[in-house]
Amino acid sequence: MNDFEFKSSKDYYFKKNKGVKTNPLVKFIIVLMVSLALFINIELIKIFGIVLVLLLFYLVWPFPYEIAKPRYKMITTFSLTIFLVQIIFNQNGEFLFYLLSFKINNSGPFLPIYSDGVYQGFLLMGRFWGLISVSWIFVNSTNPFEFAQSLTKIRIPYRIAFTLSLALRFTPVFNNEIKIIQNAQQSRGLNVKSNDIRGIKNILQFTLIPLIGSTLNRILGLTISMEGRAFGSYNMRSFIHDVPFTFSDLIKLISAITFLTFFSLL
Amino acid sequence: MDSPLIKLTNLFFKYNNSEDFALSDINLEIRKGEFICVTGSSGGGKTTLALALCGFIPHIIEGNFEGNVSFQGYDTDKLTIAEISQLIGLVQQDPENQLVTSTPIEEIAFGPENLCLSKEEIFERVTRSVSFFNLDSLAFRLINEMSGGEKQKVAIASILAMRPKVLVLDEPTAFLDKKSTNELLEVLKDLNQNEGITIIIIDHQPSEFKKYINRMIIVEKSRIKADLDNKSIDYDSFIIPRDNLIDIQSIKAKTSLKSLIRIRDLNIVLNNRKILKNINLNIKPGLIYGLIGLNGSGKTTLLQSILNLIPIQKNIFYNDQTISEIPTYKLANDFGLVFQNPNHQIFEKTLMKEILFAPRNFKQNLNDASMKAEILLSEVKLEQYSNRTPFNLSYGEKRRLNICSIEIYEPKLLLLDEPFIGQDSKNVTFLLNLLKKRKMDGKTTIIVSHRPELYDIVDLFLVLDNGKLLFEGNPTEVISFFQQEDQGFFI
Numbered sequence: 001m002n003d004f005e006f007k008s009s010k011d012y013y014f015k016k017n018k019g020v021k022t023n024p025l026v027k028f029i030i031v032l033m034v035s036l037a038l039f040i041n042i043e044l045i046k047i048f049g050i051v052l053v054l055l056l057f058y059l060v061w062p063f064p065y066e067i068a069k070p071r072y073k074m075i076t077t078f079s080l081t082i083f084l085v086q087i088i089f090n091q092n093g094e095f096l097f098y099l100l101s102f103k104i105n106n107s108g109p110f111l112p113i114y115s116d117g118v119y120q121g122f123l124l125m126g127r128f129w130g131l132i133s134v135s136w137i138f139v140n141s142t143n144p145f146e147f148a149q150s151l152t153k154i155r156i157p158y159r160i161a162f163t164l165s166l167a168l169r170f171t172p173v174f175n176n177e178i179k180i181i182q183n184a185q186q187s188r189g190l191n192v193k194s195n196d197i198r199g200i201k202n203i204l205q206f207t208l209i210p211l212i213g214s215t216l217n218r219i220l221g222l223t224i225s226m227e228g229r230a231f232g233s234y235n236m237r238s239f240i241h242d243v244p245f246t247f248s249d250l251i252k253l254i255s256a257i258t259f260l261t262f263f264s265l266l
Numbered sequence: 267m268d269s270p271l272i273k274l275t276n277l278f279f280k281y282n283n284s285e286d287f288a289l290s291d292i293n294l295e296i297r298k299g300e301f302i303c304v305t306g307s308s309g310g311g312k313t314t315l316a317l318a319l320c321g322f323i324p325h326i327i328e329g330n331f332e333g334n335v336s337f338q339g340y341d342t343d344k345l346t347i348a349e350i351s352q353l354i355g356l357v358q359q360d361p362e363n364q365l366v367t368s369t370p371i372e373e374i375a376f377g378p379e380n381l382c383l384s385k386e387e388i389f390e391r392v393t394r395s396v397s398f399f400n401l402d403s404l405a406f407r408l409i410n411e412m413s414g415g416e417k418q419k420v421a422i423a424s425i426l427a428m429r430p431k432v433l434v435l436d437e438p439t440a441f442l443d444k445k446s447t448n449e450l451l452e453v454l455k456d457l458n459q460n461e462g463i464t465i466i467i468i469d470h471q472p473s474e475f476k477k478y479i480n481r482m483i484i485v486e487k488s489r490i491k492a493d494l495d496n497k498s499i500d501y502d503s504f505i506i507p508r509d510n511l512i513d514i515q516s517i518k519a520k521t522s523l524k525s526l527i528r529i530r531d532l533n534i535v536l537n538n539r540k541i542l543k544n545i546n547l548n549i550k551p552g553l554i555y556g557l558i559g560l561n562g563s564g565k566t567t568l569l570q571s572i573l574n575l576i577p578i579q580k581n582i583f584y585n586d587q588t589i590s591e592i593p594t595y596k597l598a599n600d601f602g603l604v605f606q607n608p609n610h611q612i613f614e615k616t617l618m619k620e621i622l623f624a625p626r627n628f629k630q631n632l633n634d635a636s637m638k639a640e641i642l643l644s645e646v647k648l649e650q651y652s653n654r655t656p657f658n659l660s661y662g663e664k665r666r667l668n669i670c671s672i673e674i675y676e677p678k679l680l681l682l683d684e685p686f687i688g689q690d691s692k693n694v695t696f697l698l699n700l701l702k703k704r705k706m707d708g709k710t711t712i713i714v715s716h717r718p719e720l721y722d723i724v725d726l727f728l729v730l731d732n733g734k735l736l737f738e739g740n741p742t743e744v745i746s747f748f749q750q751e752d753q754g755f756f757i
Contacts, residue, residue, distance in 0.1 A: 188627060233348030239379055
């Protein structure tokens with residue numbers, strides 16, 4: 001069979017999505033449910049349980065799209081910062097120990113750590129990792145334009161729905177552009193190593209101008225491309241195929257809602 | 267005679283941020299079934315003319331607009347862009363800027379979907395566009411993972427799905443290899459002759475379309491300099507004299523037995539795809555190399571690996587040191603790379619500062635560098651913009667600026683990725699002079715290009731095919747190899 005041939009709209013949809021069979025809207029609702037569960041739950045074991053499951057799923061499952069690549073170094077640094085801020089500045093609860101237990105002259109020890117600070121630190125870190133992981137799973141498993149299409153089914157105007165999908169579509173493009181710009185900078189003798197203070201200064205100083213230039217150029221090009229193909233000219237828009245809501249989607253949705261509700265109530 | 271599909275009368279246009287008119291006193295009629303080539307100097311107003319022909323000026327791009335543009339007798343201000351888009355479609359110069367969706371099939375369906383057509387009608391249009399360009403095997407691939415040439419085909423197919431009566435293509439073959447160029451031109455011929463679609467190609471190389479076009483419009487300094495029918499076109503005036511090219515080839519190269527760069531068993535895998543396979547190569551000093559191959563064969567990846575811009579093992583050696591151990595910003599002192607997209611390599615607020623960017627990083631004497639920068643800017647005819655922002659330059663002008671920004675520090679090895687795109691014959695002469703000077707100075711240059719002139723310039727060709735180094739040899743040997751292998755499409 002020719003690669004392009006397919007028998008029905010549904011057949012086409014599944015072929016295009018390389019076997020990913022969950023309706024984007026169902027996925028989005030599950031993402032919202034998981035996010036809600038991360039905020040409702042206050043027990044660390046449950047929060048980190050969700051994070052562990054999400055991370056394992058992310059690492060094991062093959063995703064058809066690669067929109068957002070995880071930047072573990074940045075995420076770890078940010079979550080450790082959240083943790084440190086909490087344990088240093090939150091001085092509620094029971095006193096546990098001093099972070100710096102030595103004395104200088106007659107002052108010290110320094111930085112008392114309290115139980116509430118440690119708990120809040122872990123809680124915020126867990127929620128942060130949970131939200132990030134669930135977002136990775138969503139964006140890397142979802143075709144942005146099918147997500148936009150499914151949003152129009154719940155009466156969200158297609159211009160707004162497409163704005164969101166364009167943002168998803170161009171995330172990897174902009175990531176790639178930043179990489180190309182930094183390659184071009186290095187190839188003209190600029191140190192842009194992110195583990196070097198001078199490198200970080202150079203990245204901040206010289207990446208913005210080409211990125212703005214290239215973004216403005218791209219925006220003009222995209223406007224011409226979209227409006228030149230009648231985008232936004234009519235109130236409605238048709239689609240080459242439907243994004244089906246299957247029985248399996250219904251089961252997944254009910255299972256996720258039931259599981260997360262019981263999990264939170266336990 | 268048919269009434270014109272598009273008529274431009276006394277048209278003047280000036281961009282908001284510009285002091286000069288981009289179009290002056292343009293009077294033009296476009297009729298059904300014509301196959302037109304719009305050519306002229308780089309930065310002369312060709313792309314602006316295309317934007318006016320398609321109604322984007324004044325509908326989307328604002329500025330000082332005077333005169334009249336009418337489509338099938340209706341003035342542009344009485345029509346919407348959606349209405350104009352069903353009469354005329356524009357394929358932009360850079361396909362990256364045109365593609366909106368994630369896959370080719372979505373991209374081609376995008377326009378018909380916006381017109382609220384039925385599923386059956388959309389599917390029929392998509393199928394037809396796909397078959398026109400043989401995109402069957404690419405239909406479900408991610409656009410982000412496609413090569414420049416593949417993206418160009420998708421961009422054209424997506425405009426074709428709007429069923430326009432006039433198709434305007436801005437340098438459509440710039441990113442295409444010879445095989446894809448021929449395929450595209452045959453499709454355009456078919457559309458023109460069998461479907462009656464008017465084709466307008468904007469290009470610096472009209473001789474490439476000699477077989478197809480029946481009218482040529484020459485735009486110089488914002489005005490129409492000539493409007494010629496097929497019989498009056500002098501194609502030779504657009505061809506770079508062969509003597510200028512052979513002149514470079516005949517210079518005796520200051521080469522040596524010791525290689526400048528040695529590549530051993532180089533394999534590159536990106537996004538789970540093997541891009542380069544077992545490359546073994548010695549780059550000799552003082553020679554001009556032509557790196558050729560079909561779209562997606564790994565040419566750009568090879569250039570990037572030489573500059574340690576992508577993860578490599580200890581496979582590439584320079585001065586007996588492995589390149590993977592030298593940071594790119596240090597290698598850059600000896601190796602310069604001009605990337606394909608000019609917008610990615612402009613970092614400063616004025617042209618002068620931009621050219622001095624690398625000398626400043628290399629801590630060179632800035633007084634000497636400034637003097638040299640002035641000479642370079644004058645050679646590429648950009649001296650009048652020296653203290654202006656580079657972002658308002660045309661595509662071709664930006665590319666010339668990119669080359670000056672590298673050549674200012676005269677690297678031992680210059681890597682040029684498609685340097686001829688957007689350049690008229692005068693500016694190609696600047697490039698040829700540069701190559702000549704570099705060769706006389708014993709410096710090495712590697713050029714990635716699909717241009718036939720390469721056969722008269724380079725000393726050695728490197729032919730990549732599907733990530734493998736298929737052949738290495740001088741132009742005569744390469745031509746004979748292709749003839750034996752029946753791969754004439756490379757030439």
